[in-house]
Amino acid sequence: MMKLTPPMGWNSWNTFGEHINEQLIYETADTMVEKGLPQKGYEYLVIDDCWSLKERDGQGRLVADPEKFPHGMKAVADYVHSKGLKFGMYSCAGNLTCAGYPGSFEHEFIDAETFAEWGVDFLKYDYCYHSPIIPGKYLYRRMGLALENCGRDILFSACSWGIDETHEWIKTTGASMWRSTGDIFDTWESIKNLTRQQEKLHPYNGLGCFNDMDMLVVGMYGKGNVGLQGCSDVQYRTHFSIWAFMGSPLMIGCDIRNMSQAALGILGNEEVVRINQDRLCRQPVKLVGNWSGEDLLLYSRQLENGDIAIGMFNLGEGKAVARLNLDELGLPFSTGRTLDAKELWSGEKVEIKNATMIRELEPFGCAMIRAKVVRL
Numbered sequence: 422m423m424k425l426t427p428p429m430g431w432n433s434w435n436t437f438g439e440h441i442n443e444q445l446i447y448e449t450a451d452t453m454v455e456k457g458l459p460q461k462g463y464e465y466l467v468i469d470d471c472w473s474l475k476e477r478d479g480q481g482r483l484v485a486d487p488e489k490f491p492h493g494m495k496a497v498a499d500y501v502h503s504k505g506l507k508f509g510m511y512s513c514a515g516n517l518t519c520a521g522y523p524g525s526f527e528h529e530f531i532d533a534e535t536f537a538e539w540g541v542d543f544l545k546y547d548y549c550y551h552s553p554i555i556p557g558k559y560l561y562r563r564m565g566l567a568l569e570n571c572g573r574d575i576l577f578s579a580c581s582w583g584i585d586e587t588h589e590w591i592k593t594t595g596a597s598m599w600r601s602t603g604d605i606f607d608t609w610e611s612i613k614n615l616t617r618q619q620e621k622l623h624p625y626n627g628l629g630c631f632n633d634m635d636m637l638v639v640g641m642y643g644k645g646n647v648g649l650q651g652c653s654d655v656q657y658r659t660h661f662s663i664w665a666f667m668g669s670p671l672m673i674g675c676d677i678r679n680m681s682q683a684a685l686g687i688l689g690n691e692e693v694v695r696i697n698q699d700r701l702c703r704q705p706v707k708l709v710g711n712w713s714g715e716d717l718l719l720y721s722r723q724l725e726n727g728d729i730a731i732g733m734f735n736l737g738e739g740k741a742v743a744r745l746n747l748d749e750l751g752l753p754f755s756t757g758r759t760l761d762a763k764e765l766w767s768g769e770k771v772e773i774k775n776a777t778m779i780r781e782l783e784p785f786g787c788a789m790i791r792a793k794v795v796r797l
């Protein structure tokens with residue numbers, strides 16, 4: 422299956438871990454629709470690990486846990502589809518999933534058929550307990566092939582955490598997205614680490630196979646399965662901006678049934694999502710700039726309509742001031758052009774003086790800028 426822009430949706434893991442069931446999924450589907458999330462682009466509802474029984478049935482098929490899902494997975498898929506959403510599930514390239522449920526190793530084709538029968542549209546495929554002998558690229562190719570031959574269009578979401586040089590072979594497997602880093606936790610430290618780890622991997626991101634920086638923690642405030650100390654809304658806004666800017670899939674991880682207005686405002690910022698979903702999916706360019714502060718990242722991306730997106734991400738706990746020479750963006754004075762730039766969270770016009778863009782950033786803050794090329 423070919424997905425042309427980074428997939429968007431919700432995944433159960435970050436908040437609920439093993440505590441998943443039919444009711445939760447139904448309520449989540451209802452709330453996604455009530456809150457208008459599909460119109461913003463969030464279309465997949467994905468059940469992560471811990472949905473099955475610990476044993477396969479007599480035919481070697483995976484069985485949904487009847488206590489958690491008493492009407493079976495087909496009924497869950499039907500409900501999710503009835504809301505206009507797409508339905509995602511989870512398995513693993515190893516003997517067991519990370520939480521110890523049966524994995525798809527040596528059952529790839531039968532599992533892909535089962536998922537197709539249930540009406541699954543998305544498969545997240547993990548890497549725990551995988552064979553120490555068979556290389557990961559073979560394991561992911563197997564499931565990729567199984568999905569392409571199962572009779573249903575199923576998006577393949579690989580999750581080998583960027584290890585074993587995943588970036589070198591993942592595009593050969595049919596995956597539309599691939600986890601490029603380890604697991605996220607609901608802390609600023611974790612967001613910073615994942616952001617930094619991504620720097621070497623930008624060249625591998627792009628159309629058709631997106632670098633997945635892991636599910637979002639926006640709106641968790643320290644509650645749930647990967648919730649530790651939690652983050653502030655300013656930090657969540659910067660986290661979301663980084664993921665959006667870097668072209669990562671945007672999978673919501675909080676309990677959307679009790680979502681704060683602030684979290685909804687962050688996840689629902691259409692102009693920020695539009696940069697993430699830009700159809701050219703160009704990789705981000707790291708800029709040098711000239712800045713004061715402890716830890717500032719500056720990026721640009723050329724967009725489909727000739728605009729330029731500029732991301733300024735203050736990872737430090739002090740204020741920062743960014744100065745960006747337009748030369749670095751391809752617009753020296755000699756071009757007779759400059760930028761008409763707007764910051765997308767505040768709606769403010771961004772100052773440009775002497776071919777230099779200047780912006781002050783609060784601690785942990787960011788600027789997501791969309792700029793038009795105009796005559797001087």
Ligand code: GLA
Nearest residue numbers: 434469470519520547580604
């Ligand atoms: C791994 C993955 C997580 C989640 C868990 C489930 O750690 O990286 O995203 O799917 O497994 O057990």
